[in-house]
Structures are given as C-alpha cells and as structure tokens.
Amino acid sequence: MAALVLPAGVLVLLLLVAPMLLLFRISLNEFSPTQMMVEATTAANYFRAVQDPYYRQVLVTTLAVATGSTLLTLGLGFPTAYWLARMQGRWKSFATIVVMFPLLVGNVVRAAGWLALLGNGGAINAALLGLGVNAAPLPLLYNTGAVVAGIVAVVLPYMILTLSAVIEGIPRQAEEAASNLGASPLTVFRRVVLPLALPGVIAGSVLVFVLCMNTYASAVLLGGPQFKMMAPAVYDQFVRGNNWPFGAALAFILLGFTLVLTVVGSAVLGRCYRR
Amino acid sequence: MTLPSPGRVAFAALVGAAFTLILAPVVMVMVISIFRQEIVSFPPEGLTLDWYVNAWERQEFARGFITSLQVALLATLVGVPFGTAAAFALVRAKPRGGGALNTLLLGPLAVPGVVAGTALYMFYLRAEFWLDRDITSTLEGLVAAHVLLTIPWTVRLVTASLQGMDQAAEEAAANLGARPFTVFRRVTLPAMRPGIIAACLFSFIQSFENLELSLLLVGPGRTTLPVAMLNYLEFRVDPTLAAVATVQILLVAVLMLVTDRFVSIARTV
Numbered sequence: 001m002a003a004l005v006l007p008a009g010v011l012v013l014l015l016l017v018a019p020m021l022l023l024f025r026i027s028l029n030e031f032s033p034t035q036m037m038v039e040a041t042t043a044a045n046y047f048r049a050v051q052d053p054y055y056r057q058v059l060v061t062t063l064a065v066a067t068g069s070t071l072l073t074l075g076l077g078f079p080t081a082y083w084l085a086r087m088q089g090r091w092k093s094f095a096t097i098v099v100m101f102p103l104l105v106g107n108v109v110r111a112a113g114w115l116a117l118l119g120n121g122g123a124i125n126a127a128l129l130g131l132g133v134n135a136a137p138l139p140l141l142y143n144t145g146a147v148v149a150g151i152v153a154v155v156l157p158y159m160i161l162t163l164s165a166v167i168e169g170i171p172r173q174a175e176e177a178a179s180n181l182g183a184s185p186l187t188v189f190r191r192v193v194l195p196l197a198l199p200g201v202i203a204g205s206v207l208v209f210v211l212c213m214n215t216y217a218s219a220v221l222l223g224g225p226q227f228k229m230m231a232p233a234v235y236d237q238f239v240r241g242n243n244w245p246f247g248a249a250l251a252f253i254l255l256g257f258t259l260v261l262t263v264v265g266s267a268v269l270g271r272c273y274r275r
Numbered sequence: 276m277t278l279p280s281p282g283r284v285a286f287a288a289l290v291g292a293a294f295t296l297i298l299a300p301v302v303m304v305m306v307i308s309i310f311r312q313e314i315v316s317f318p319p320e321g322l323t324l325d326w327y328v329n330a331w332e333r334q335e336f337a338r339g340f341i342t343s344l345q346v347a348l349l350a351t352l353v354g355v356p357f358g359t360a361a362a363f364a365l366v367r368a369k370p371r372g373g374g375a376l377n378t379l380l381l382g383p384l385a386v387p388g389v390v391a392g393t394a395l396y397m398f399y400l401r402a403e404f405w406l407d408r409d410i411t412s413t414l415e416g417l418v419a420a421h422v423l424l425t426i427p428w429t430v431r432l433v434t435a436s437l438q439g440m441d442q443a444a445e446e447a448a449a450n451l452g453a454r455p456f457t458v459f460r461r462v463t464l465p466a467m468r469p470g471i472i473a474a475c476l477f478s479f480i481q482s483f484e485n486l487e488l489s490l491l492l493v494g495p496g497r498t499t500l501p502v503a504m505l506n507y508l509e510f511r512v513d514p515t516l517a518a519v520a521t522v523q524i525l526l527v528a529v530l531m532l533v534t535d536r537f538v539s540i541a542r543t544v
Contacts, residue, residue, distance in 0.1 A: 001363075001364050001367065001368040002364050002368040002370035003364070004360040004363060004364035004368075005361045005364045005370065005380075007357045007360065007361070008357040008358055008360065008361035008380055008426050008430070009361065009376060009379060009380065011357060011422060011426065012379055012380055012382060012423070012426060015419055015420070015422065015423050016382055016391060016394075016423055017379075017382075019391070019394035019395045019397065019398035020386070020390075020391075022397055022401060023390075023393060023394040023398075026397055075289070076289055076292055076293040076296070077293065079286050079289040079290050079293070080289070080290045080294070083286075083290050097528075097531050097535060098294070098297075098298070099297065100480075101527055101528055101531050102297050102300075103480050103484060104483060104527040104531075105301055105484070105520065105524055105527060106483075106484035106486070106501045106504070106523075107484070107486065108486060108501050108508060109300075109301070109504065109516075109520040109524075112300075112304055112504075112508060112517060112520065113299065113300025113301055113302070113303040113304040114300050115315070116304065116306070116307045116315050116517070117299060117303045119315065119316075120316075121314070122315070122316075123306075126318060130318075150300075153296045153297055153299075153300055156293055156296060160293070165435075185282055186282070206385075210385060210386075210387060213387050214388050216389065216487050216490070217486055217501075217505060220505075220509070221505075221508060231389040231487065234389050234393060235490060238393055238396065238491060239491070244397070247393065248393070248397070251389065251394070254387055254390055255386060255387060258385070258386075259385065
C-alpha cells in the first residue's frame with residue numbers, strides 16, 4: 001500500500017526537485033553578454049546579489065513587506081476566524097463562501113479594484129474631495145501602504161480558513177471553564193484560545209509568509225515603477241535582462257530567506273507557548 | 276469568550292476591517308465596469324455596458340478563460356487522485372521515511388511560485404532541447420506545472436480528514452464480515468469524502484487563479500486568464516478588464532452557491 005505514494009512522489013521529484021537542481025546549477029554559471037551563459041562553478045552571482053546596494057534594498061523591502069503583511073494578516077485574521085468558527089447554521093456557510101470566493105477571482109482583478117479605489121480619481125479621493133476634507137487628491141497609490149493593503153487582501157482568506165478550522169476544534173467548555181474561574185476575556189484568549197490554536201497560527205503564518213515573499217501582481221501594479229520586490233526582480237532577469245545565472249541566484253536567495261524564516265519563525269512561535 | 280464592551284467594539288472593528296479588505300476591491304471592480312469614461316475616475320460621467328461588448332470582442336480574454344478552465348480541470352483531475360492515494364498511504368501504511376515523503380509532497384507549498392516557475396522554465400527549455408518538441412507555451416506544460424499546486428493541497432486536506440477519522444468503524448465493518456475492498460468503499464471512502472471535495476475545490480482555485488507559476492510558461496495564443504489580465508493592466512486601466520472580472524466574479528459566485536447546495540462548503544474546509 002505504501003507504493004501509492006510513488007506516483008505523486010515521482011511527479012514532485014520530476015517537476016520540482018529536478019528543476020530546482022538545474023536552476024541551482026545555472027546559478028553557478030557565468031553570464032556573458034555575447035553567449036548568454038558560460039559553464040562555470042562560481043558563487044559570484046550570489047556575492048553580487050548581496051553586495052549590490054540595489055538588490056540589497058530589494059531584498060530588505062521584500063522581507064519588511066512580507067513580515068509586516070504576515071503580522072497584519074494574523075492580527076485581522078484571528079478575530080475573524082474566531083467569529084467564523086463560533087458561528088452557526090446557514091450564515092456560517094454564507095460567511096465562509098464570502099471569505100473564500102475572492103480567492104477564485106485572482107489577485108490581478110483585486111489589484112485592479114485597488115487601482116479604482118486608491119487612484120487620484122479613485123473612489124476614496126473623490127469622496128474626500130467631494131466632502132471638502134482635502135483640496136488635492138492624496139497620494140494613496142504607488143507606495144508601500146498600497147502594496148501591503150493589496151497583499152493582505154489577497155492572503156487574508158488563507159489565514160482565516162486555516163485558523164477557523166483549528167479554532168472549531170477548541171471546545172467551548174474550555175473557554176467557559178476559564179471564564180467561570182474568573183479569567184478576564186483577554187486572559188482566556190492568551191492562556192486558553194491562543195495556545196490551543198497555535199498549530200493553526202503557525203500553519204497559517206507560514207503559508208501566508210511564503211505567499212507574501214512571492215508577491216508579484218500587487219508589487220508591480222500597486223507599487224509603481226520605483227517599488228521593487230524580489231519576485232518581479234527575478235522575472236526581470238529572465239525576461240528582460242536574459243541574465244539567467246544572476247536571476248537563478250536571486251531566486252535561490254529568495255528561497256533561502258523564505259525557508260530559513262519560516263523554520264525559525266515556527267520554532268520561535270512554538271517555543272513561546274510550550275510551557 | 277464574552278467580551279466587555281470596549282473589547283467587543285475592537286473585536287467587531289477588526290472583523291469588519293478584514294471583511295472590508297477582502298471585499299472592497301472585488302466590489303469596486305464590479306462598480307467601475309459600467310462607468311462610461313475610459314480613464315476610471317469618480318464620479319462617473321455616465322453608465323454603459325459597452326465595456327462588456329469590448330471584452331467579448333477581445334479574443335485574449337475569452338481564450339484565456341478557456342485555457343485557465345482547461346488547465347485547472349486537468350491539473351485537478353491529475354493531482355487529486357495522486358495526492359489522495361499518497362495521503363492515504365502515508366497515514367495508513369506509515370512507511371519508513373514517511374515524514375520525509377510528506378515534506379517532499381508538501382514541498383511545492385514552501386517554495387515561492389516565482390522560484391518554482393523559473394526553475395520549471397529552465398527545465399522545460401532543457402527538455403525541449405533533448406526531446407526536440409515544444410513544452411513551454413503548451414497545454415501539457417502548463418498542466419504539469421499546475422499539478423505542483425494541486426498535489427500539496429490535496430495531500431494536506433485529505434491527510435487532515437484521515438487523521439480525524441476513527442478507525443474503529445473500519446474494524447467493526449471488517450469484524451461483521453465485510454471484505455477489505457467493501458470496507459474501503461463503504462466506510463473509509465465516505466469518511467474521506469469531505470477532504471477530497473475540499474481538495475478538488477482548492478486545487479481548482481489554486482490553478483485557476485495562479486499567476487506566478489504560469490508567467491514564464493505561457494506563450495502566444497496559449498495564455499491563462501490571470502496572465503492575460505496582467506498584460507492588459509500593465510498598459511492601460513480601462514473598464515474592459517473590470518467587465519471581464521465582473522463576469523468571472525458572478526460565475527464564481529453562482530458556482531460556489533450551487534456547490535454549497537450539494538456539499539456544505541463551510542464543512543469541507
């Protein structure tokens with residue numbers, strides 16, 4: 001029966017592991033403007049990526065935006081997931097669909113929605129001008145805030161669905177018992193709900209952090225030309241720059257930071273509450 | 276958790292903010308799809324349905340929609356059975372090195388789509404050279420890439436449904452004389468059903484809306500809907516895209532409400 005793992009395992013080996021090994025090999029090659037790629041074994045591409053101030057800035061921006069967005073998503077997602085998990089009947093079904101269906105709409109469409117909402121002639125600025133709050137439109141678009149709003153809107157459903165599945169498994173009696181014994185709502189949350197929901201918090205945060213590190217559409221469409229994150233930078237190297245070795249090195253730096261931070265992050269979160 | 280009133284207000288505010296963030300852009304797209312002016316600005320100069328006609332006449336969106344639908348259906352059809360079989364074997368047979376296998380199968384979730392996408396692109400180019408046939412910008416190439424999305428989601432969701440299951444029911448059926456296959460068909464499979472349905476739903480969603488993995492693998496005449504939309508949006512923001520999106524939003528909403536009639540979506544996730 002263990003053989004049933006094989007088909008899926010072989011597919012992932014062939015379609016993920018083998019391509020990743022090839023990409024790693026390419027990252028050790030040299031770029032030549034005339035021949036595009038020259039066989040070599042050098043770490044020069046990695047050194048260039050971390051030494052070049054431009055790419056260092058891109059990496060720092062990506063890490064800051066991804067971390068901030070993940071924390072914000074957790075802060076908004078937890079109460080919503082709790083609310084959803086404790087709901088009953090038909091409305092719960094409806095609320096779940098409302099949370100889930102923007103996922104199918106895709107992040108490009110939602111970026112278009114943000115453009116219409118935040119632009120100079122957008123709904124928010126039109127409302128503020130119409131009410132006489134502002135004399136000139138606020139620059140709401142093409143900055144870090146707009147990108148973070150776009151990202152959080154995209155990843156929130158994943159966080160909410162992951163968390164609410166875990167919170168549903170927490171018996172209400174546990175909360176009621178703590179509260180009957182005199183715990184304040186905040187204490188009940190901190191000492192009962194949060195520790196029991198921790199596996200969900202870790203799973204949701206890891207999933208969301210990976211998605212944030214991967215941000216493409218929100219960064220390109222809402223951040224404007226000056227705003228650079230790793231995912232568009234990697235693609236630029238392959239599509240516009242044709243510098244495959246450097247692009248491959250950037251991709252591995254992105255992957256390395258994502259893996260290390262998710263592993264360290266889950267370990268720290270896990271330790272905080274294992275008491 | 277009975278909260279005192281300032282806490283209750285803060286709680287409600289956070290839930291409200293979450294729903295606003297999720298829904299505002301979607302609602303806004305539907306609103307601007309009927310604005311008359313080409314450059315989106317509020318308030319509208321008038322209302323029109325012309326953008327829907329324009330969207331229909333632009334082949335790229337209709338073709339992108341069909342490609343996305345094909346890719347998502349095929350990737351779900353391949354990934355869900357394979358992923359389900361793997362999850363079943365991992366939970367029940369507990370093979371040696373099961374933990375490592377589980378990590379391998381969930382691996383695609385931990386790798387940013389951009390990284391996996393560029394790796395696959397390089398891999399496809401190499402394979403094209405060896406096999407002397409096209410793989411990038413073909414349907415097969417896209418489906419193979421999207422199977423990488425459907426397998427981990429299936430393994431994750433089906434494993435969860437199997438772990439929550441009480442094996443005593445299977446033993447009882449076997450003790451009452453049911454053959455192993457009958458036990459599987461009548462007891463185990465029904466217990467896995469919610470997990471499998473959730474896996475189909477999430478696999479389809481993941482594939483249909485995927486942008487990052489597909490960006491380098493699409494080609495002229497074979498573009499998925501999200502990539503077609505991104506290309507359009509990088510050059511102009513007129514309500515045509517909003518019209519396409521609105522049609523998509525309404526289709527998706529109807530699809531989900533109909534699905535919910537047959538299987539409670541709230542219970543599958």
